[in-house]
Amino acid sequence: MREYFPLLVVGGITGAFSIVFVVAYALIKNKKEAIGFDRNMKDGEIIRRLFVYARPYWRSFLFVGLCMLFSIAYDIVSPLLIGYIEGMVKAKFALSKLFGMVGVYAGILIVSLISTYVQAIVLQRTGQKILSTMREDLFTHIESLSHAQLNAIPVGKLVTRVANDTNAISMLFINILVTLVKNCFVILGVLAAMLCLNYELTLMVLCFVPFIVLFTVIFRKFSRRAYRKVKDGTTDINTFLSENLSGMKIIQAFNCEEKKMREFSARNKKLASAKQKQIFVFGIFRPIVYMLYISSVLCLLYLGGKGYIDGVSFLGQTLTSEIIVTFYMYISKFFNPIQSLAEQFNFLQSAFASAEKIFTILDLQPDIVDSENAIELSEVKGEIEFKDVWFSYVPDEWVLKGVSFRVNAGQTVAFVGSTGSGKTTILSLICRNYEIQKGQILIDGIDIRKIRISSLRQHFGQMLQDVFLFSGTVRSNIVLHEEIPDEEIWNACDYMNASGFIRKLEGGLDEPVRERGNNFSAGQRQLLSFARTVIHKPSVMILDEATANIDTETEALIQNSLEKMMNIGTMLVVAHRLSTVRNADTIIVLSHGEIVEQGSHAELMDARGRYYRLYTLQSHREQLQTA
Numbered sequence: 258m259r260e261y262f263p264l265l266v267v268g269g270i271t272g273a274f275s276i277v278f279v280v281a282y283a284l285i286k287n288k289k290e291a292i293g294f295d296r297n298m299k300d301g302e303i304i305r306r307l308f309v310y311a312r313p314y315w316r317s318f319l320f321v322g323l324c325m326l327f328s329i330a331y332d333i334v335s336p337l338l339i340g341y342i343e344g345m346v347k348a349k350f351a352l353s354k355l356f357g358m359v360g361v362y363a364g365i366l367i368v369s370l371i372s373t374y375v376q377a378i379v380l381q382r383t384g385q386k387i388l389s390t391m392r393e394d395l396f397t398h399i400e401s402l403s404h405a406q407l408n409a410i411p412v413g414k415l416v417t418r419v420a421n422d423t424n425a426i427s428m429l430f431i432n433i434l435v436t437l438v439k440n441c442f443v444i445l446g447v448l449a450a451m452l453c454l455n456y457e458l459t460l461m462v463l464c465f466v467p468f469i470v471l472f473t474v475i476f477r478k479f480s481r482r483a484y485r486k487v488k489d490g491t492t493d494i495n496t497f498l499s500e501n502l503s504g505m506k507i508i509q510a511f512n513c514e515e516k517k518m519r520e521f522s523a524r525n526k527k528l529a530s531a532k533q534k535q536i537f538v539f540g541i542f543r544p545i546v547y548m549l550y551i552s553s554v555l556c557l558l559y560l561g562g563k564g565y566i567d568g569v570s571f572l573g574q575t576l577t578s579e580i581i582v583t584f585y586m587y588i589s590k591f592f593n594p595i596q597s598l599a600e601q602f603n604f605l606q607s608a609f610a611s612a613e614k615i616f617t618i619l620d621l622q623p624d625i626v627d628s629e630n631a632i633e634l635s636e637v638k639g640e641i642e643f644k645d646v647w648f649s650y651v652p653d654e655w656v657l658k659g660v661s662f663r664v665n666a667g668q669t670v671a672f673v674g675s676t677g678s679g680k681t682t683i684l685s686l687i688c689r690n691y692e693i694q695k696g697q698i699l700i701d702g703i704d705i706r707k708i709r710i711s712s713l714r715q716h717f718g719q720m721l722q723d724v725f726l727f728s729g730t731v732r733s734n735i736v737l738h739e740e741i742p743d744e745e746i747w748n749a750c751d752y753m754n755a756s757g758f759i760r761k762l763e764g765g766l767d768e769p770v771r772e773r774g775n776n777f778s779a780g781q782r783q784l785l786s787f788a789r790t791v792i793h794k795p796s797v798m799i800l801d802e803a804t805a806n807i808d809t810e811t812e813a814l815i816q817n818s819l820e821k822m823m824n825i826g827t828m829l830v831v832a833h834r835l836s837t838v839r840n841a842d843t844i845i846v847l848s849h850g851e852i853v854e855q856g857s858h859a860e861l862m863d864a865r866g867r868y869y870r871l872y873t874l875q876s877h878r879e880q881l882q883t884a
């Protein structure tokens with residue numbers, strides 16, 4: 258009985274650890290339900306969709322698989338070789354034979370190392386290719402989303418999807434997948450080799466496997482939780498950063514630095530503690546597996562040693578020192594991949610989680626798509642009609658309530674009304690940035706839902722309330738995606754009164770534009786956007802007039818540009834300047850999403866209604882200002 262005492266100690270310790278972990282597992286299991294996060298997509302579905310990205314590179318993966326065979330073979334053959342050398346050394350010692358064997362061993366090692374190296378390079382290259390395809394798909398898809406959909410997703414979240422989540426997936430292809438496959442083969446190969454050598458010792462090693470499985474299952478639960486927290490924390494920080502970095506000037510202007518700092522600090526600490534927990538989980542798991550490994554080595558040395566001295570092992574199979582040496586090596590070759598398998602499994606889960614997030618974005622069906630056999634408009638006369646249009650951003654909160662009006666080709670319509678009355682909304686509906694719920698919008702008598710979106714927008718020049726300039730140059734901001742000769746650019750700038758200030762710039766058309774055009778004044782940005790619009794020769798011009806602080810000189814320039822624009826084609830303008838309003842063919846007065854008056858300036862003045870009051874109030878104020 259005494260001779261089994263050491264084995265009992267090992268068993269006792271392993272058992273004690275198991276109990277502790279099972280209890281911890283039971284506790285966390287209840288907690289998890291309380292938090293209640295789960296994945297919606299099935300693993301199979303994710304794998305199938307990831308496979309689509311990998312398929313074009315099947316040759317590379319096949320090559321990697323072949324290279325992998327060498328390293329698997331090394332893992333299985335090398336312990337046998339060492340065991341053989343041990344037997345050789347123990348028997349009649351011949352130095353030349355030893356050198357021969359060591360040479361063979363070194364040869365196998367070198368081949369295995371080279372194949373691992375080549376394999377890594379091929380994988381990296383393939384992984385990066387898959388990664389960039391995925392990023393492009395994601396970006397293209399985001400481009401196809403409607404304004405309503407884009408409004409619903411925080412920019413920081415999209416950045417995380419395109420930057421971080423795609424990265425997690427590339428890790429899957431570069432590292433995880435191959436290691437998983439390799440480890441499975443190594444485990445099976447080593448097991449087979451051990452069984453052939455000595456099934457008794459193999460049985461002994463296998464006694465530890467249930468514990469490894471148990472610990473791995475428990476570890477996975479903990480580490481998945483930890484992972485999810487790290488992920489959520491990262492997204493949270495990215496979202497916060499992307500919003501607040503854009504709004505930094507406002508933060509400074511309103512002395513909100515401290516408050517924002519506190520908010521950031523809370524998120525920062527949350528992420529840090531999530532990371533720490535994750536490291537802690539790994540910090541427990543690795544030593545536990547190591548403990549099992551050491552225990553099994555101890556058992557091997559104990560049982561094997563006893564068996565060697567007696568000439569037979571515990572179930573009666575003969576034992577040699579070669580077998581013990583070989584087994585000693587096999588045990589580590591057996592445990593290493595098991596540990597790494599468990600950890601890789603977590604990376605796999607996290608890659609799947611990332612994949613799911615990416616696919617969820619890719620699965621967002623663009624709200625606004627071309628209908629089947631949508632019409633391509635080669636030319637637009639510019640006749641626009643709203644027929645009882647109802648629209649809401651949020652279900653049942655109507656922003657437009659039965660708006661009907663008609664604009665003849667070439668006419669100018671001005672929308673007037675207090676803030677929030679729906680002026681900007683009407684303009685964005687015409688270009689189908691949002692989909693209306695009821696009614697019809699007709700362009701040249703055709704429902705806009707029957708027109709191809711790209712061709713619709715091609716004929717419409719939209720100048721939105723806040724002019725957006727991209728980082729680049731003045732030229733790139735005017736021509737956007739088209740190749741346009743400088744002469745034409747200058748013509749457009751001259752026509753829209755933008756060339757005056759551009760000529761004064763040091764770089765002229767090549768003057769750099771910083772992010773969002775923050776090195777230009779509001780008036781300059783507006784003039785640039787005019788030039789940008791007219792150069793693309795639209796048939797209908799849509800302008801949400803900005804009332805930002807613009808100096809009198811620029812104001813006059815903008816006024817002049819507006820008058821010219823009225824001559825280009827149909828023009829719909831949200832007007833704040835009285836002169837713009839007065840010159841319009843039709844004025845539409847809006848209030849709370851309904852048209853309350855429409856007609857020419859003279860007609861509306863005669864009617865002495867809302868427009869009359871607005872106009873007299875404003876002209877009175879202007880007189881006061883000029884006086």
Ligand SMILES: Nc1ncnc2c1ncn2[C@@H]1O[C@H](COP(=O)(O)OP(=O)(O)O)[C@@H](O)[C@H]1O
Nearest residue numbers: 408650651656675676677678679680681682683
């Ligand atoms: N993206 C949006 N999501 C939800 N509501 C919006 C959105 N844009 C505007 N609104 C609401 O629609 C109404 C009309 O807005 P808008 O057309 O911008 O008014 P205006 O340009 O006349 O000042 C406002 O009450 C505003 O709160």
Ligand SMILES: [Mg+2]
Nearest residue numbers: 680681722801
């Ligand atoms: Mg507006």
